[in-house]
Amino acid sequence: MGRRSVPNVHLAPIEVARIAPRHPALGVEGEQVKPAMVEQGADTVMAGKDRGHGLPRGLDADGQPQRCMGQGPAVMHGLPGQPDAQRAAIAFDQPANVVDGNVERVMARLFAIETPLPAAKTEIRRRAAGFIDPMSDRHGDWAQALMDLGATVCRPGVPDCEACPLAQGCAARAAGTPGRYPLKVRKAARPHRHGVVWIALREGAVALVRRPDKGLLGGMMALPTSDWRDRPWSLSEMRACAPAKADWHLAGSVEHVFTHFSLTLDVYVGEAEVPGAEWRLASDAGTGLPTVFAKALQRGLA
Numbered sequence: 001m002g003r004r005s006v007p008n009v010h011l012a013p014i015e016v017a018r019i020a021p022r023h024p025a026l027g028v029e030g031e032q033v034k035p036a037m038v039e040q041g042a043d044t045v046m047a048g049k050d051r052g053h054g055l056p057r058g059l060d061a062d063g064q065p066q067r068c069m070g071q072g073p074a075v076m077h078g079l080p081g082q083p084d085a086q087r088a089a090i091a092f093d094q095p096a097n098v099v100d101g102n103v104e105r106v107m108a109r110l111f112a113i114e115t116p117l118p119a120a121k122t123e124i125r126r127r128a129a130g131f132i133d134p135m136s137d138r139h140g141d142w143a144q145a146l147m148d149l150g151a152t153v154c155r156p157g158v159p160d161c162e163a164c165p166l167a168q169g170c171a172a173r174a175a176g177t178p179g180r181y182p183l184k185v186r187k188a189a190r191p192h193r194h195g196v197v198w199i200a201l202r203e204g205a206v207a208l209v210r211r212p213d214k215g216l217l218g219g220m221m222a223l224p225t226s227d228w229r230d231r232p233w234s235l236s237e238m239r240a241c242a243p244a245k246a247d248w249h250l251a252g253s254v255e256h257v258f259t260h261f262s263l264t265l266d267v268y269v270g271e272a273e274v275p276g277a278e279w280r281l282a283s284d285a286g287t288g289l290p291t292v293f294a295k296a297l298q299r300g301l302a
């Protein structure tokens, strides 16, 4: 079979040095070969350049693609970092549906797809597949062109619609909202909770309690604290559930973020006797405490 050159290879970079030991049939012509591809049936691995991803262009001093020799399609199987569709389309010119993040963006805008990612992937793939012409002999060129379009023209943020060859048929452009696509699922806001923590002092020592074994921070030493709920605690509520009667005064509050919620703790300080507490010198009391309580202690003793 004759050789056919594809100048702008869009495969992820393959370092020939990594490949060669596993594929001894490969030899290198030229230096600094990094991204590589196999021309269909030509037994040639081409070095190339992905402008959109800033890889070296892989051209020699005469502007010719660097190349290394291989054994055609069989060589490419199992190469690292090469999605099958990209390999099939670009290396072997097969009618594969190449959909990377750039193509997703192009399709989402072209058809103004209202389904957010990742659920939109099915529709995006279907839309992209609709462009594959089984009669074409340039599947590789198409795949690269589409990915390049997404990387350089229909780029993230503000696309360059004036330079886009698909502008006439683009639904997002017609709507004037290309930057809106692709839609993404918004993460649920982290709930916020409120609690009270008491710093009970007795002769320079602080009362610590052990938390219940089950639940958040289970079994750890802590300052006495209220439930952590979705609304703030009033003064009367604070007094009602305090670990002891005392002249509690508000020393401030601390914020803390857990994986599933954020928390505001009001910090009350007072001289009090707390039954069953473990008393530690105030200067050492923060050692080993969970961060949220260490923060509260620091605030209360400041």
Ligand code: SF4
Pocket: 106, 109, 110, 153, 154, 155, 159, 160, 161, 162, 164, 165, 166, 167, 168, 170, 171, 172, 173, 178
């Ligand atoms: S017209 Fe604009 S939004 Fe539509 S595909 Fe082209 S660059 Fe993307």
